[in-house]
Amino acid sequence: MKLFERTGKMALGSRLRLLTSKVTEDAARIYELYNVEFSPKWFPVFFVLSEDGEKTITEIANEISHSQPSVSKIIQEMTLAGLVQDNQDSPDKRRNVVALTTKGMTISEQIKVQCTDVDLAIESIISEARHNLWEAIEEWEFLLDEKSLLKRVQEQRKLRESKDVQIVEYQEQYQQAFRALNVEWISTYFKMEEADYKALDNPKEYILDKGGKIFVALYHNEPIGVCALIKMNDPDYDYELAKMAVSPKIQGKSVGWLLGQAIVNTARELGASKIYLESNTILKPAINLYQKLGFKKVIGRSTPYERCNIQMELEIK
Template identity: 75%
Template sequence: MEFFNKVGKMALGSRLRLMSTMITDDAAKIYELHGIDFIPKWFPVFYLLSEEKEITITEIANEIGHSQPSVSKIVQEMIAAGLIQENVKTTDKRKNVIVLTEYGLLVLNKLKLQCIDVEAAVEDLIGESNHNLWAALEEWEFLLGQKSLFKRVNEQKKLRESSAVQIVEYNDGYQSVFRALNEEWISSYFKMEEADYKALDNPKEYILDKGGKIFVALYDNEPVGVCALIKMNDPDYDFELAKMAVSNKCQGKNIGWLLGQAVTNAAKELGASKIYLESNTILKPAINLYHKLGFSKVVGRPTPYERCNIQMELQLK
């Protein structure tokens, strides 16, 4: 259709709904063609009852992926149509068991013949088409079960927005931003500590002059994120990844990932073997980011920070 060609994949849901409506409308005519007084939306429940003989509303809902209220409404409609009955005798009195009525069993015999015709018609349609929609639907359902369309769109949004992010090296003009961004996130969860003030008040003396680096993330030329690579006087580690902070208004744009990559790449260029970091497990997005960058947990090292309850390292060589 011309409209969908113009709109493109943005109209995926609308196009699927239109096709679903076309098929559902035809389904109602097909039931009439076979002399069956039946509503298409009843079919999943009816089919389960024909297979299971007796089943509860909860079991039906779980099996067909509908909500329990939705199934309850369909069941009441089918009871009114004389197809099924509930509250039949059962050894487990806690269960509200649903079964087909005698009339429902008669309808089932007609429906079996209808299914033969529908199966054959769909096979013909598949044979006439260049693409097997039935197989594609099964594949799409699996893939969307692994990762929803929402998550996929969110990933693309992050990629698009991150293309507007520029990572630059620190200069004195960024000192106030370096401090403000770090103070913002630290104060949101914890309290500023002596070790924080040393680095944030004197970044040149405490970080740069000792052989470290600081990177600044610019979004639309505005500084919105920072991260430092601090030289360590330690036999086990060359540098520490520290003072990573991203403005609250720019979360979700892959800025932390880009800063982390800039810092780890700089460490490699400086010949580092291992990078160390300290964090807190309540900062779940940060911990996930560190794992994504390749850091793994270590234990038992002394720390100047009260808030530190997890230590991690990244092996570079």
């Protein structure tokens, strides 16, 4: 067990397999103790058939959360052992219906006596332990069904890597990156338009000198994302969130989220009450990001962009 003290929680799967191995080894000996010729791995399938009667392989697989090939293999082994038979009473030979044989039903009665002793033995372990493993397993199963371990690791990786992303205000040295990132992004999905060239070729004149802001995301000091907060001459909106672009080489580092937060926080500091943006619904990750930031769909406004088919607003609180 000292190995697991060194590895930490990284070896959770290995530790669970070791515990499973211990329990399974004892389970085989327990069947021998009760003179039952039975393999522990058969038990879930056997239990369903003993409780519910005949079932198809698909029904059994769904009930015990195993794959159909796994259940089929177990059924084959139990058939060789004389515990189950298939399609004996089924009028539809295309459905692989299985049921316990007379021998299987006899063993079922034997196992019921054994199960009583096993249940009491496990209860004794629970009473001696500081933590109830049975309840903990049920809770873990629920939590992992809600969000898998893989998803949780992806989130932690994203969080860790996002800490290496730095959001800075625009300087003239970032003009080329501001243009290049946007041209790359726009050209990937659409075509460059006149309004794009105005902002990207002259960001100081078109955005900064009019009271706007531009933010740059740096990853190890390299510009990987940009976004602008453009001052609007509009009675309904103070600023527009625009020209957000993130390098496709950088994935999973929350760059868009960090840039969006910088834009919203800056607008709030500048006293803005509403921010406006334009996008396209084919950009599902971008739309999801805007919704996460709090933007909601609006209609009825004109736009200089052919590619725009959705407009959104955010009320600053």
